[in-house]
Amino acid sequence: MKNENGLNNKKDIQKQRNKMYFLEAAKELIVKEGVENVSVRKVADKAGYSYATIYNYFEDLNELLVDVRSLLIGDIAVYMHQKINEPLYDLDGIKKLLRTYIAYYFENPNVFKFFYFHQLRKTNKCTDDIQEPNFEEIWKATFKGFVLDGTIAEQDIEVLSKILIYSMHGMIAICFSYDGSLTEEKVYKDLEQIIDYLLIRK
Numbered sequence: 001m002k003n004e005n006g007l008n009n010k011k012d013i014q015k016q017r018n019k020m021y022f023l024e025a026a027k028e029l030i031v032k033e034g035v036e037n038v039s040v041r042k043v044a045d046k047a048g049y050s051y052a053t054i055y056n057y058f059e060d061l062n063e064l065l066v067d068v069r070s071l072l073i074g075d076i077a078v079y080m081h082q083k084i085n086e087p088l089y090d091l092d093g094i095k096k097l098l099r100t101y102i103a104y105y106f107e108n109p110n111v112f113k114f115f116y117f118h119q120l121r122k123t124n125k126c127t128d129d130i131q132e133p134n135f136e137e138i139w140k141a142t143f144k145g146f147v148l149d150g151t152i153a154e155q156d157i158e159v160l161s162k163i164l165i166y167s168m169h170g171m172i173a174i175c176f177s178y179d180g181s182l183t184e185e186k187v188y189k190d191l192e193q194i195i196d197y198l199l200i201r202k
Helices: 010-033 040-047 051-056 061-083 091-107 109-117 135-142 144-148 154-177 184-199
Strands: none
Touching (some): 010 109, 061 091, 091 109, 091 154, 091 184, 135 144, 154 184
8 A cells, every 4th residue: 555655655655755865965966066966975965875776776877867857847836835834826926926936046046057068968767756846837827917917818828938948048047157247136127127128018
C-alpha cells in the first residue's frame, strides 16, 4: 500500500529521504556559490555521504541538477506566497506580483544564472518526486479579471504571459551580464511601463 507520497515501504521512504539530502545540498551550493562551483564530491560532502553514494540516486551531476531546478522553482512559489499571501489580480496587484518575482532573483542571482545561463541536458527520467507549479493555470487566474472586463481575450493570455516572462528575464539577464547601466530600480520601472501598455485600455 502506498503512502501519501506514493512510496511503498520504509525502504522507499529512506531512499527518497537520502535523495533529498543530495538535492538540498546541491541547492545550497548553487544559491551560495553558483552552479559553476557544484561538483559531485562537494554535494556528497555537504550531504554527509561518500561521493560514490550519489550514483545510487542519480545517473550523473546533470540529472541531479535537473531535479534541483524543479526544487528551486518550488522555492520561488513558496517565496511568492510568503511575500504575497493573498494576491490581488488588479493592475496594481499584478505589478506587485511580478515585482516580487523579480525581487527573488535580485536576492538570489545565482539561481537566475543557474536557470538561464547554465545549459542542462534533457533526461529521459520520469519522476513525480518533485511537482512543479501549473504555470498555465497560474496565468489564467492572474488575468481572469482582465478577461471578464473585456480588457483582454482569454486566447491572448498565453502570448501576454510570454511577453511578460521574456521581458522580465531579458531585463534581469541584461542587468546581471552587462555594464550596470540597467539597474534593479530601472527594471521595476520598465516592467510597470510594459504592464501598463499591455493592460490599460487605450
